Amino acid sequence: MSTFMLIPGAGCDAGYWRQIADELRGLGHEAVPVRLPSEDDAAGLREYADAVVEAIGDRRDVVVVAHSFGGFTAPLVCDRVPVERMVLISAMIPAPGEAPGDWWANTGHETSDDDDVFYNEFPPELRAEAEQYERGQSDTPMKLPWPLPAWPTVPTRFVLFRDDRFFPADFMRELVRERLGIEPVEMDGGHMAMMSRPAELARLLL
Structure with a gap:
């Protein structure tokens, strides 16, 4: 059994992962949508990663899944805790030292x-349901450079939506090839x- 940590994009409540979480649980796995402090002006990318690491706790066999702006947070998590793999889903792919606002x-x-x-x-x-998960997004994490000097050494996959x-x-095909050196x-x-x-x-996540 794997534990899927589900990281949302910018300005979104993690509730939009509900259907995916239900599907994964129905297939015998654990799934944890993680709420990020997106509306907190005191929180940057490090604090976003802190929220995920805290949610992981002592869980094992962890798969970190990130959507959209969550692509800036997921590698920070994978650099701090042991994980099986990272899956980016239509996500931003940061470069070392790159502020999200410059991406x-x-x-x-x-x-x-x-x-x-x-x-x-x-x-x-379905759109009406999705709009219920919209939240404010602070500019704070957009301004500071992505802190890792290189991509973490963890198996990484990318899911592209046609x-x-x-x-x-x-x-996205070109960006995935350029920045990750893999095919989506x-x-x-x-x-x-x-x-x-x-x-x-x-x-696909399985």
Whole structure:
């Protein structure tokens, strides 16, 4: 049995992992959606990693799973505690010394505030549920350099969503190859496919 620590993206409550967590538990594993202090102006990336490490506690056979902005936090966790592997899901991939706020310009990708890029494949009732998980996001973690000198030595996988409008597939394929030196695993779905396609994504995580 593995324990999946589920790290959310920016400005989101961890509740949007609920369906994935249920799927993983139904398959005989433990799943822990981790709430980050995203609205706390005193919290930076180190404090985000602290929240995950505290949630892990003395658990073993840990798989760290991170979505979107969670990609900046997951490697910090894996550098501090023993884990089986790290899985990035349509996630930002940091470079040493790179502040999250600089990631967009450094990668040549433009940000968007249009909610349609997050929920492009959602029917109205699922979008309404997803919007309940939206939270404020402090700028504090965006300003400080990512503190690791190199990627942690832990097996890393990347799941790419082919229909993602926030991090488009062509852009992410190149970034994964450039920054991680691996080929992503691909599946259909938009940026929030953990809600629209939970069973398929849970199988990929296993």
